[in-house]
Every structure is written in structure tokens, then in C-alpha cells.
Amino acid sequence: MSRESSDSKPIAEVRVGPDLFHALCWVASALAVATLAWIIYEIVTSAWPAIQKFGFGFLGSSSWVPNREVFGVFPFIVGTVASSFIAILFAFPLGLAIAIFLSENFLPAPVRQVIRFVVEMLAAIPSVVFGLWGIFVVIPIIKIFGDWAVKNLGGVPIFSGPAYGNSMLTASVVLALMILPTVTAISRNALTAVPKTLREGAYALGATRWEAILGVILPTAAPGVVAATILALGRAMGETMAVAMLIGNSSRLSWSLLSPGGTLAGLLANQFGEAEGLQVNSLMYAALILVVITLFVNVLGELVLRYTQSQTAGIR
Amino acid sequence: MDNIVTHAPDFFSNSQAEATKAIARSLWNRVLTSVCVALSLLTLVPLVSIIYLVLKNGLPLLSWSVFTQLPPAAGMVGGGFGNAVIGTIVMVGIGLLMSGPLGILSAIYINEYAPASRLAQAVRIVAKLLTGIPSIICGVFAFAIVVSTTGRFSAFAGGVALAVLMLPTILLTSEQALMGVQSAFREASYGLGATKFQTIVRIVLPDALPAIMTGIMLAVARAAGETAPLIFTALFSQFWAKSLSEPTASLSVLIYNFSTVPFPHQIQMAWTASLVLVAFVTLANITAQLVFSKKH
Numbered sequence: 001m002s003r004e005s006s007d008s009k010p011i012a013e014v015r016v017g018p019d020l021f022h023a024l025c026w027v028a029s030a031l032a033v034a035t036l037a038w039i040i041y042e043i044v045t046s047a048w049p050a051i052q053k054f055g056f057g058f059l060g061s062s063s064w065v066p067n068r069e070v071f072g073v074f075p076f077i078v079g080t081v082a083s084s085f086i087a088i089l090f091a092f093p094l095g096l097a098i099a100i101f102l103s104e105n106f107l108p109a110p111v112r113q114v115i116r117f118v119v120e121m122l123a124a125i126p127s128v129v130f131g132l133w134g135i136f137v138v139i140p141i142i143k144i145f146g147d148w149a150v151k152n153l154g155g156v157p158i159f160s161g162p163a164y165g166n167s168m169l170t171a172s173v174v175l176a177l178m179i180l181p182t183v184t185a186i187s188r189n190a191l192t193a194v195p196k197t198l199r200e201g202a203y204a205l206g207a208t209r210w211e212a213i214l215g216v217i218l219p220t221a222a223p224g225v226v227a228a229t230i231l232a233l234g235r236a237m238g239e240t241m242a243v244a245m246l247i248g249n250s251s252r253l254s255w256s257l258l259s260p261g262g263t264l265a266g267l268l269a270n271q272f273g274e275a276e277g278l279q280v281n282s283l284m285y286a287a288l289i290l291v292v293i294t295l296f297v298n299v300l301g302e303l304v305l306r307y308t309q310s311q312t313a314g315i316r
Numbered sequence: 317m318d319n320i321v322t323h324a325p326d327f328f329s330n331s332q333a334e335a336t337k338a339i340a341r342s343l344w345n346r347v348l349t350s351v352c353v354a355l356s357l358l359t360l361v362p363l364v365s366i367i368y369l370v371l372k373n374g375l376p377l378l379s380w381s382v383f384t385q386l387p388p389a390a391g392m393v394g395g396g397f398g399n400a401v402i403g404t405i406v407m408v409g410i411g412l413l414m415s416g417p418l419g420i421l422s423a424i425y426i427n428e429y430a431p432a433s434r435l436a437q438a439v440r441i442v443a444k445l446l447t448g449i450p451s452i453i454c455g456v457f458a459f460a461i462v463v464s465t466t467g468r469f470s471a472f473a474g475g476v477a478l479a480v481l482m483l484p485t486i487l488l489t490s491e492q493a494l495m496g497v498q499s500a501f502r503e504a505s506y507g508l509g510a511t512k513f514q515t516i517v518r519i520v521l522p523d524a525l526p527a528i529m530t531g532i533m534l535a536v537a538r539a540a541g542e543t544a545p546l547i548f549t550a551l552f553s554q555f556w557a558k559s560l561s562e563p564t565a566s567l568s569v570l571i572y573n574f575s576t577v578p579f580p581h582q583i584q585m586a587w588t589a590s591l592v593l594v595a596f597v598t599l600a601n602i603t604a605q606l607v608f609s610k611k612h
Contacts, residue, residue: 018513025429028421029439032487035480036442039453042460097355106349115356118363124601125366126541128571129590133366135575177362208341210348231448238450240544241572265452265544272459272548280464287456291449298448 043291047284058285064251064267066275071282073289075251079261080293083172083243084236086257090176092229095183099225100213102184103191123181131245134174139165139246142173146258157255166248169257174242179232186231190224190308191217223308230301238294240265264290367594374591377584387554387570393581397589399556400565403471406557407550407566408539410475411482412532419486420528427494428516439487446484452544454480459549471557471564474550481545482535489531493524526607533604537597543568567593 044051050058054071061072098119102112146163153159194217202212218225248260249270264286275283382396426436458477463469497520505515543566551563552573567589574586 018511021513021516022429025421025425026435028418029425029435031418032422032483033435033438033442035483036445036449039449039457039480042457043453046460046464094355094359097352098359101352101356106353115359118360120601121598122359122363124537124541124597126543126568126590126593126597128541128543128568128575129366129370129594132571132575132586132590133369137365137369177359180359208345210345211341213348234448238448238452240450240452241547241568245572245575265450268452268456269544269547272456273551284456284460287453291453294448294450295445298445302444 040288040291043284043288047281047288050278050281050285053278054282054285058282059289062251062253066271066279069278071279071285073264073267073286075253076262076264076267076286077289077293078253079168079247080237080263080265080290083168083175083247083261083263084233086168086172087175087179087236088229088233090173091180091183091232094176095180095228095232096187096225098180098184099187099191100218102188104209104213119181119184122177127178127239127241128245130174130178131242134170134242134246138170138173142167142170142258145169150258158257160256161258163258164248164260166246166260167256167258168247168261171243171247171261171263172257174246175236175239178239178242179236182232182235183228186228186305187221187225190221190228193224193309194220223304223311227301227305227308230297230304234294234297234301237263237297238265238290240269244269264293370587370591370594373584373587375588377588378591382585382588386556387565387574388581388585389554390577390582391579395585397565397567397570397585397592399553400567400570400589401592403474403550403553403557403564404540404566404568406560407471407474407478407546407564408536410472410560411478411539412536414475414479415482415486415535416532419483420490423487423490423494424516424521427491428512428520440491443484443487446480447488450544451481451542454478455545455547455549458545463549466561468561469549469551469563471550471560471562474546474564474566475560477545477549478539478542481542482539485535485538486531489534490524490528493527493531494520496527497523530604530608533600533607537600537604540600541568541593541597543572547572 050071054061058072059077060074061070062074063070063072064075065071098115101107102116143163143165146159146161146165146167146169149159150161150163154161198216198220199212202216207215243263244266247262247266249262249266250260251262252259254261267286268283268290271279272283382398383401384398385394385396386399387397388395422439426433426439430436454477457480458473462473462476466473501519501523502515505519510518546566546569550566550569552569553563553565557564571586571589571593574582574589577583
């Protein structure tokens with residue numbers, strides 16, 4: 001009798017514990033899925049008054065005047081897209097070169113290890129430190145370049161003066177550094193995933209190393225490199241602090257890269273702390289636009305990445 | 317014999333053309349290699365510049381007292397950022413307390429209990445999408461659910477924002493960690509008569525723990541360096557925090573605030589705070605990699 005009762009207790013525990021744990025894991029998963037929906041729900045409900053008042057005109061209007069309660073984010077959307085694309089323009093050749101460099105055996109492995117470490121370090125440095133560095137290093141350099149460019153290339157719209165240190169170009173240069181690790185890592189994965197047989201086939205036909213890279217390896221890895229670029233673009237669009245510290249945060253539209261600009265993320269960072277009333281709703285509307293843009297870009301990147309993987313899965 | 321002689325000039329001229337072509341090809345090869353190496357080395361310049369400046373401008377003020385004193389008021393000299401260090405630790409701690417269990421438990425569900433279920437697929441997609449959401453949106457979310465409802469900026473709101481930021485990292489790395497456990501271990505455990513729960517708790521989790529810790533370290537390192545989620549949730553404070561429901565300082569927001577003021581001392585303090593932050597983040601990353609490589 002006593003033996004039975006001492007046995008029955010652990011059995012009961014064993015039965016309840018596992019079921020509880022299973023249920024707990026299910027709840028955690030459901031919560032994780034709900035998070036994204038919750039984020040979007042909260043942003044939409046908080047933005048609702050602004051959405052009702054401004055509608056889609058919010059996207060096309062260029063005036064952001066909090067004390068007259070007039071809000072529009074067109075310059076910030078343009079700034080977000082422009083700064084990210086310019087950053088990609090800088091980061092793409094660099095990132096691709098490093099990815100090729102890391103996936104080929106140009107130099108002994110230790111040297112490649114160092115480069116790899118450097119790129120990973122770049123990814124680890126906080127955004128705000130990039131911003132601080134940008135203020136004291138990149139801004140002066142861009143100012144000097146800007147003065148020179150206005151004097152010599154002033155006729156070109158993108159270099160029309162006056163040149164500012166806090167400018168679109170400054171923000172883009174620092175952004176390029178920040179997304180370099182993303183471009184490099186994903187491109188490198190795409191390059192190393194190119195089947196060995198293709199590379200060997202190219203060499204067997206007498207191709208030099210770069211004929212093999214340009215003629216065979218890069219075309220095979222191209223979708224992966226495109227995915228890397230798209231995902232890096234998504235990162236650049238959401239990047240906040242460094243951009244907010246360097247771009248000048250102006251809502252005035254300008255063709256010149258040397259003038260201040262603004263981005264959606266920078267707008268949020270600058271104004272949320274002191275916003276009241278309709279301004280909060282409008283900022284939430286801006287946040288919603290940012291979420292929609294970045295989600296779209298990221299989904300696109302993921303789809304391209306998946307397509308790549310399914311394409312190269314067959315040849316081994 | 318005749319044939320060879322008559323064809324000889326033709327043969328030689330051909331080879332000469334081919335030789336110049338080969339030289340051109342190999343030259344082009346060299347040029348591209350140099351360009352590639354040069355571009356790769358070019359990335360060293362900014363990194364070296366950042367690290368050099370952080371050390372050069374940050375070291376002079378670095379002393380024990382910066383960790384124990386409050387930030388200097390505008391234009392004042394001395395002081396430190398003790399409250400910001402504590403604020404960062406507290407808020408990252410809150411974030412980890414919320415996202416850690418959630419992330420690990422859902423990773424267990426999607427890898428051990430129901431890998432092919434709809435819910436598991438949804439979790440994977442959502443986690444991927446969450447990694448792509450800008451960090452400032454985590455702040456916007458925390459602003460909406462905590463700051464708006466309580467009516468005040470607080471360490472708790474900052475913690476919530478960081479939790480959202482950390483969740484996908486912890487979830488996805490934990491899933492990878494669990495996937496890394498050999499299925500032979502699970503089969504052996506079932507073969508010995510263990511239940512699913514026993515297998516997960518006694519066999520799978522202990523084996524995956526180092527890799528899970530790596531994920532947590534990476535998430536902590538990233539969260540500690542983030543400014544955007546905190547800037548309008550925890551805001552900033554010149555004083556020691558007395559509770560979780562008041563504005564709280566953090567290292568990253570201190571750097572942001574001090575980098576734009578016209579006082580040299582404050583700017584130097586921003587560099588010192590950057591040094592502390594970069595040192596911590598680097599250390600956490602290296603530890604994470606060491607913990608990971610120990611297992612593999």
C-alpha cells in the first residue's frame with residue numbers, strides 16, 4: 001500500500017509536467033507569431049487619427065509643420081530611398097570584392113581570416129558609435145570634398161552648392177560601411193555555394209582565374225548576390241541613429257547630395273521624444289510606412305534568396 | 317618533312333599571336349586580382365580609424381570614477397556615466413528576461429514538438445520578418461503599448477523594446493542550436509525508453525546549451541549597443557534610477573546626447589562611453605564565438 005502511493009505521485013508529476021511543458025512551448029510559439037501582428041496593430045491604431053485626417057496625401061505632401069498640425073512625409077520617403085540606394089552604390093562593389101576575395105584562395109588563409117574578422121567587427125560596432133565617428137571624421141572630409149565639387153562640378157545638379165557637412169552624401173557613406181557586412185556575408189555564402197565541379201570545369205577548359213570568376217562563378221551566384229543587395233537595402237532603410245546624427249534632418253527636398261536631407265527613421269528618432277497629440281499619430285503613420293517599405297524589401301530579398309537556393313540545390 | 321617546313325612559319329606566327337593573347341589574359345588576371353585585394357584592404361581604413369579614435373579620445377577619461385559618478389551637467393567638468401551603465405544593464409536584463417524564455421521555448425516547439433506544423437512554419441517566417449524590422453520600430457511599439465498607456469518614459473518600456481529586438485535572434489539561433497543536436501542522440505534516448513519530455517530536457521537541451529548561449533550573447537551584444545529603441549522609451553536621466561517606472565539613462569543614448577553638444581568635455585565623455593560600449597560588445601561577440609567553437 002505504502003509502496004503504491006509513493007509510486008503513484010511521481011507518475012502523476014511525470015504526466016502533468018510534460019503536458020504543461022508542451023503547452024508552454026506552444027503558447028510561446030503562438031506569442032512569437034502574434035508579436036508581429038501586435039506590432040502592426042498597435043502602430044495602425046495609434047496612427048489612425050492621422051490616417052483619417054491626411055489619407056494618402058500624407059505620402060505626397062512635403063510640409064511637416066508640427067505647430068500648425070500639417071504633416072507630410074514625402075521628403076523623408078525620398079531621403080530614405082535615396083540614402084539607401086547611394087549606400088548600396090558604395091557598398092556593393094566593396095562587398096562583392098571582399099566576398100570574392102574571401103571565397104577564393106588569392107592569399108594565405110590567415111590574411112583572409114583577418115579581413116573576415118574586420119568585416120565582422122564592422123557589424124558589431126554600435127550604430128551610435130558610427131554616428132559619433134561620422135561627426136568627427138566623415139563630415140569634415142565630405143565638407144572638403146563638397147567645397148571642391150561645388151567649385152569644379154557645380155553645374156551637375158547632384159553637386160550643386162552650397163556644400164554642407166551634414167548631408168545626404170555623409171549619411172550614405174557611413175550607411176555603406178554599416179551594410180557592408182550584410183552584403184559581404186550573403187554574397188560570400190552565394191559564392192561558396194557554387195558547385196565545385198563548375199569551377200573545375202572552367203579551369204579544365206583553360207580559363208584563367210578571373211575568366212572563371214566572371215564567366216562561370218559570378219553568373220551562377222548572381223541571384224544570391226542580388227538577394228544580398230536587396231537585404232542590405234532593407235537594413236539601410238531602417239538604420240536610424242548614425243543617419244539621424246549625420247544627414248542634417250531637413251524636410252527640404254534637394255537634388256544635391258551635398259545638402260541636408262531626412263529619412264523616416266531619423267524623423268522618428270528626432271521627434272518622438274517631444275511629440276504631442278496629432279504629431280504622435282502622424283509619427284506613427286510614418287512608422288507604418290517605414291514598416292511596410294522594409295517588410296516589402298526584406299520579403300523580396302528572402303524570396304530571391306530562396307529561389308537561389310532552389311536553383312543551385314540540383315547541381316552538386 | 318616538307319609539310320612541316322612549309323607550315324613552320326605559319327605555326328610560329330600563330331604561336332606568337334597566341335603568346336601575346338596569353339600575356340594579355342594573364343595581365344588582365346593580375347589587374348583584377350590587385351583591384352580585388354585593394355578594395356578589400358580599403359575596408360580596413362575606416363575600421364582602423366574608428367578603433368584608433370575611440371581609443372585615442374576615450375582612454376584619457378577612462379577611470380574607475382566614470383563608472384561610479386553621474387553625468388556632468390552642461391558645461392561642467394568631471395563626472396561619469398555610472399547611471400547609464402546600470403541603466404543599460406537593467407534594460408538589457410529586462411529584455412532578456414522576456415525574450416529569452418519566449419525564444420527558447422518556441423524554438424523547442426518548432427524543432428522538437430511539431431517541426432512541420434503550420435504554427436512552426438509561421439514562427440519561422442515571423443522570426444525572419446522580425447529580424448528585418450528596423451530597430452526603431454521596436455521603440456515605436458514599446459512607446460505605443462507602455463509609454464502611451466502609463467503616460468511616462470521608463471526603464472520598463474526600454475526593456476520591452478529591447479525584448480522585441482532580441483526575440484528573433486534568440487529564437488533563430490536556438491532553433492539552429494537544436495537542429496545541431498544529432499538525431500542519433502534522440503533515437504538512443506527513445507531507445508532507452510525515455511519520453512519525449514525526458515529526451516528534450518535531459519539529452520537535447522544540455523547538448524544544445526552552448527550554442528543557445530552563443531545566440532543569447534549575440535542578442536545581448538546587439539541590444540546593448542542599440543540606441544534607437546531606447547531614445548523615446550527610456551529617454552535619458554541625469555540621475556540614478558530609483559525604480560523601473562521612471563526615465564532611465566543608457567550608454568548609447570548618452571553617446572547620442574553628448575555627441576551633439578558644444579562642450580568638449582561632454583564630447584570626450586561620449587568617446588569614453590563609446591570605448592566602454594565597443595569593448596563590451598566586442599568582448600561579448602568573442603566570448604560567443606569561443607563558446608560556440610568549443611562545441612564544434
